[in-house]
Amino acid sequence: MEYFPRCLPRDESEAWVSRTQVAMAERGWGLWAVEVRGVVPFIGFVGLSVPMFTAHFTPCVEIGWRIAKEFWGHGYATEAAIASLHFGFEKLRLQQIVSFTASLNERSIGVMQRIGMTHNCADDFDHPSLPAGHRLQRHVLYRMQRSDWERL
């Protein structure tokens, strides 16, 4: 949670899980649980969501990830992210999927780059939920258009 404004206490974390499950039930897609088949049933989540804040690129569908630290460095986020892009472009027929994170979050940016998303500095933005001057306020935005996906 280094690149999030704060760690959620247990009750807020569980409330977040419940909201995520409701969103999944309503839409039929969302932030999927990631399993390492035959090894660990749950190491985190990767999937698609709709950001609740307003920015120059919203409304949009975002791809995001959060994997338990002991499972970093195996390519699991990248593999699950490609599966999520496949779902978004092939099943949902989206025209674009974005991803964003604090500009300090190099590991997350690494996933965006590995899955073939592209970055334009002109898209970078200050997250509207964070106060001016907060160390995490500056965010990068990466995009993948349907045409990019079709070329992969």
Ligand SMILES: CC(C)(COP(=O)(O)OP(=O)(O)OC[C@H]1O[C@@H](n2cnc3c(N)ncnc32)[C@H](O)[C@@H]1OP(=O)(O)O)[C@@H](O)C(=O)NCCC(=O)NCCS
């Ligand atoms: C962002 C996050 C998911 C990245 O995890 P990760 O393990 O670095 O990412 P990947 O799953 O793509 O794995 C890439 C690493 O696995 C290695 N790897 C091994 N096999 C691989 C394969 N088959 N394919 C791709 N990478 C592979 C890569 O070389 C890379 O190693 P490196 O870290 O030494 O460069 C993780 O840091 C995280 O959960 N962070 C906390 C939550 C967070 O910040 N989320 C984003 C907020 S917006």
